[in-house]
Amino acid sequence: MSGLNVFNTLTRTKEKFEPINAPHVGMYVCGPTVYSDVHIGNCRTFISFDMIYRYLTYLGYDVRYVRNITDVGHLENDSDEGEDKIAKKAKLENLEPMELVQKYTNGFHSVLEQFNTLKPSIEPTATGHLLEQIEYVQQIIENGFGYESNGSVYFDVENYAKEHNYGDVSGRKIDELQNNTRALTGQNEKKCPLDFVIWKRADPKHIMQWNSPWGKGFPGWHLECSVMSTKYLGEEFDIHGGGMDLKFPHHECELAQNTAHSGKVNSVKYWLHANMLTLNGEKMSKSTGQYFLPQQMFDGTTPLLEKAYSPMVVRFAMMQCHYSSTMDLSNDALSAAEKGLTRLTNAMLSIDKIAIGKTSFLDVKALRIQCEEAMNDDFNTPVLIAHLFDAVKQINSGIVQEQSLTEEDKGLLKKVFSDYVIDIMGIKIEADNSHSAELEDRLIQLAVDLRTNAKSNKDWSTSDLIREELTKLGIQIKDAKGGTEWSK
RNA sequence: GGUUGCGUGGCCGAGGGGCUUAGGCACAGGUCUGCAAAACCUGCUACGGCGGUUCGAUUCCGUCCGCAACCUCCA
Known part of the structure; x- marks a missing residue:
C-alpha cells in the first residue's frame, strides 16, 4: 500500500x-x-x-x-x-x-x-x-x-x-x-x-x-x-x-x-x-464563553491551566491527536506534551553526536517508510510521532552504547527528523527568545551572588575573577553598603 | 426529541477479529553520577455494561448506559 x-x-x-x-x-x-x-x-x-x-x-x-x-x-x-x-x-x-x-x-x-x-x-x-x-x-x-x-x-x-x-x-x-x-x-x-x-x-x-x-x-x-x-x-x-x-x-x-x-x-x-477541541469535555465556543485565548495560554494567564505553555508545545499536543478526533485540552495533556517535545527535540539535536562507522545500528530507511505510511494514512500524526519516539529511544541508546551509523544513514536520519518534525508537523525548534532578557538578568544575578559568596569566604581570587569577567562583558559591579549592585 | 460520532491502562492518545510490549506522560525498581538532572535498562496496567455472530472479539452486530457534535451563530 x-x-x-x-x-x-x-x-x-x-x-x-x-x-x-x-x-x-x-x-x-x-x-x-x-x-x-x-x-x-x-x-x-x-x-x-x-x-x-x-x-x-x-x-x-x-x-x-x-x-x-x-x-x-x-x-x-x-x-x-x-x-x-x-x-x-x-x-x-x-x-x-x-x-x-x-x-x-x-x-x-x-x-x-x-x-x-x-x-x-x-x-x-x-x-x-x-x-x-x-x-x-x-x-x-x-x-x-x-x-x-x-x-x-x-x-x-x-x-x-x-x-x-x-x-x-x-x-x-x-x-x-x-x-x-x-x-x-x-x-x-x-x-x-x-x-x-x-x-x-x-x-x-x-x-x-x-x-x-x-x-x-x-x-x-x-x-x-x-x-x-x-x-x-x-x-x-x-x-x-x-x-x-x-x-x-x-x-x-x-x-x-x-x-x-x-x-x-x-x-x-x-x-x-x-474535529473540535474541547475544554473540560465541552466544546470551546466564542458564543458560550467556554474558551480562552491563545495568548492567555502562552503567558499562563488563564485560570483554566496551571502554567504557561508555548505555542510549539500546544501545536505538538495537537499533533499527538488525530485531526479528525475530538481533543480535550487539559493541563496534564499539555505538560505531557511539553516533556515529550523536549525529549524529541533533544534526541533530534543529538543525532550529530552519533559516530560514523561502516554499519548502522538503526534501520533509517525503514523508519522513513514507517513515517511516510503513517502520514499517508489520512495524515496520522499520532502514529508518526510514535515511530519517531521509537527512533528517539534507539538514538539515545545508540549514543550511550557508542554505536555507529554510516555517513549516508546519519544524513538520512537527520533529514527524516527535519522533514517530519520541522517541515511537516511545523514544529519550530529555537530558543525561547521571549524570556531571554529575564534569563540574562538572572544569570548575571547568579554570578553576582556567587561573587558575594566568595567574598564572604575571603576567596578574593574567585571574586575578582567574576568581577573582571563581568566587566569585560560590559556589566558594572558596585559594592555598595547594602550589598552588591550591578548595571548593564 | 432527531442525526452523526465516541467510550482504550493513573492521565493523554493510536490501532482495529487471533503477537501492536502502539507512543507520550506519570509511577516503581535499577544502571550511571560527589549530589541532582538527562540518558539507558526493567516492571506496571486497557479496551463502558449485557447479549449475539465466530473455533476465537477490545476490534463485527444488537442493546443499554455515559459523553460529545450537529439539528440555531460557531473552526
Whole structure:
C-alpha cells in the first residue's frame, strides 16, 4: 500500500488521493469570521490544515491553498431579525466595520504566526468579491435555484433537491431536515424553512450595504466561500476543509450553491473536516464563553491551566491527536506534551553526536517508510510521532552504547527528523527568545551572588575573577553598603 | 426529541477479529553520577455494561448506559 489516502466526509471512507490535475492541488479552507479574537479551538482547525498543506507540499504537489476571511454577511441567526456579526460588533466597539475587520484580521495573523503556520497562497475577503457574489447570485436565479423575496434572495432548497442531493456533506436527509426545522419567527419571506439567504436586504440604518439588482443589501454567509473557491480554484477542485461544526449548514449550502451555479455535481472531490477541541469535555465556543485565548495560554494567564505553555508545545499536543478526533485540552495533556517535545527535540539535536562507522545500528530507511505510511494514512500524526519516539529511544541508546551509523544513514536520519518534525508537523525548534532578557538578568544575578559568596569566604581570587569577567562583558559591579549592585 | 460520532491502562492518545510490549506522560525498581538532572535498562496496567455472530472479539452486530457534535451563530 502506498500513496496518500484521505478520509472523505462525502463518502465516509478513506479514499486514495488523486488530484484532478496533478501535480496541482487546489485546497480551500474556511477561514474565520473576523468579528472577535480567534480562540484556541479555532486555531486547531487551521493548524490541522497547515499540517495537511505542509504534507501535500512535501509529497511534491504544487498546492494552491486558499483560505478566506469572512468580513461581511455572517448573520447572528437565520431569522429575518438576524444581524450581521461584523456590523453588530462594530457598533459595540464603536469602530468602522472595516476597522474592526482589520483589527481582528491582524490578531488572527499574529496568533497563527506564533503557531508557525504557513501563509495560504491566497487569502481573499468577502467584501473584496461583492461583484462576483452578485453575479453568482444572478446565475443561481437564472438556473432556477434562487428567488427574490422582498429585496432578499433565497436559495430554493426544495427545487434544488428535485434535481440534486441536498445533505450529502452532513449526512442528512431532506425529509428529516424538514421535520426537524424549528419554527423561527420572521421566515415568511421564504418559500420553505430550509431555504437560506444568499443576498440579504439591508435596512437603511444598516452600516454595511451595497447596491445590487435587488436593492441595497449584503451577501449571505455561505455565498463567499462558493464564489471565492470557484474564482481561485475552479468549478471543480480537490480539497475543501474546515471545522466539523461547519458541515451543516455552511458546507451543505456551499455545495448546493456550487452545483446550482455551475451545474457540476462534483465541485469538491474531497471534503476534509477537522474535529473540535474541547475544554473540560465541552466544546470551546466564542458564543458560550467556554474558551480562552491563545495568548492567555502562552503567558499562563488563564485560570483554566496551571502554567504557561508555548505555542510549539500546544501545536505538538495537537499533533499527538488525530485531526479528525475530538481533543480535550487539559493541563496534564499539555505538560505531557511539553516533556515529550523536549525529549524529541533533544534526541533530534543529538543525532550529530552519533559516530560514523561502516554499519548502522538503526534501520533509517525503514523508519522513513514507517513515517511516510503513517502520514499517508489520512495524515496520522499520532502514529508518526510514535515511530519517531521509537527512533528517539534507539538514538539515545545508540549514543550511550557508542554505536555507529554510516555517513549516508546519519544524513538520512537527520533529514527524516527535519522533514517530519520541522517541515511537516511545523514544529519550530529555537530558543525561547521571549524570556531571554529575564534569563540574562538572572544569570548575571547568579554570578553576582556567587561573587558575594566568595567574598564572604575571603576567596578574593574567585571574586575578582567574576568581577573582571563581568566587566569585560560590559556589566558594572558596585559594592555598595547594602550589598552588591550591578548595571548593564 | 432527531442525526452523526465516541467510550482504550493513573492521565493523554493510536490501532482495529487471533503477537501492536502502539507512543507520550506519570509511577516503581535499577544502571550511571560527589549530589541532582538527562540518558539507558526493567516492571506496571486497557479496551463502558449485557447479549449475539465466530473455533476465537477490545476490534463485527444488537442493546443499554455515559459523553460529545450537529439539528440555531460557531473552526
